[in-house]
Amino acid sequence: xxxxxxxxxxxxxxxxxxxxxxxxxKINDNFTEIYTKFGDAxxxxxxxxxxxxxxxxxxxxxxxVVGGTQTSATITTLATTTVNGTTLNAGTCAVAGGSxxxxxxxxxxxxxxxxxxxxxxxGNLTCGSITSTGSSIVFEGxxxxxxxxxxxxxxxxxxxxxxxxxxxxxxxxxxxTGVVTGNMMKSSSTLLIVxxxxxxxKTIIGAGSAS
Numbered sequence: 404x405x406x407x408x409x410x411x412x413x414x415x416x417x418x419x420x421x422x423x424x425x426x427x428x429k430i431n432d433n434f435t436e437i438y439t440k441f442g443d444a445x446x447x448x449x450x451x452x453x454x455x456x457x458x459x460x461x462x463x464x465x466x467x468v469v470g471g472t473q474t475s476a477t478i479t480t481l482a483t484t485t486v487n488g489t490t491l492n493a494g495t496c497a498v499a500g501g502s503x504x505x506x507x508x509x510x511x512x513x514x515x516x517x518x519x520x521x522x523x524x525x526g527n528l529t530c531g532s533i534t535s536t537g538s539s540i541v542f543e544g545x546x547x548x549x550x551x552x553x554x555x556x557x558x559x560x561x562x563x564x565x566x567x568x569x570x571x572x573x574x575x576x577x578x579x580t581g582v583v584t585g586n587m588m589k590s591s592s593t594l595l596i597v598x599x600x601x602x603x604x605k606t607i608i609g610a611g612s613a614s
Contacts, residue, residue, distance in 0.1 A: 404432065404436050406433060407429040407432055407433055408429070409421055409426045409429055409430070410425075410426070449461075450462060450463060495507050496510070538555055538556055538558065539553050539554065539555040539556075540553070540554045540555075541553050541554075542554070593606055593607065594606070594607040
């Protein structure tokens with residue numbers, strides 16, 4: 404209902420304004436609309452208070468769509484908050500079901516610790532030192548299949564360091580079936596092949612020469 408203004412006439416007591424009954428009806432209608440909007444039609448809500456610049460809602464329940472643009476707000480003491488919707492946008496960042504994306508192409512968590520008990524999946528991963536609390540690192544390879552390569556360590560009894568040299572080559576393992584070539588060894592190294600009693604059967608010296 405639109406606001407109903409009282410007809411007061413042109414001059415005092417000229418009889419051109421609203422009658423007392425009509426004026427009283429307009430007043431009642433105006434107040435009924437106010438009490439309906441801000442109460443239960445007979446009493447105003449006790450959860451609304453106001454000063455000249457601040458309107459306070461006590462434990463409100465807001466239904467429907469909130470329009471307009473909020474330029475600044477401070478919300479404190481939220482014990483439980485549920486936001487229902489498809490996407491929550493904050494600047495260039497978007498939080499949707501199961502994903503956090505940013506149109507800038509980067510998300511920075513700052514100096515924060517990230518923890519998960521699930522599986523962390525990534526494309527290319529660039530980081531500093533990696534500390535693993537497990538004993539193995541599993542490589543799937545370029546093709547996801549039933550076969551993986553596992554790098555594992557025996558539980559250390561002291562701090563250990565294994566250095567990967569600054570060179571291109573293939574790492575040797577005890578399961579290698581190929582031939583050990585001279586360029587896989589330093590020139591000052593010797594390889595002794597012994598029998599079960601410890602007697603030397605063959606000595607390989609330097610860059611592939613043998614005696």
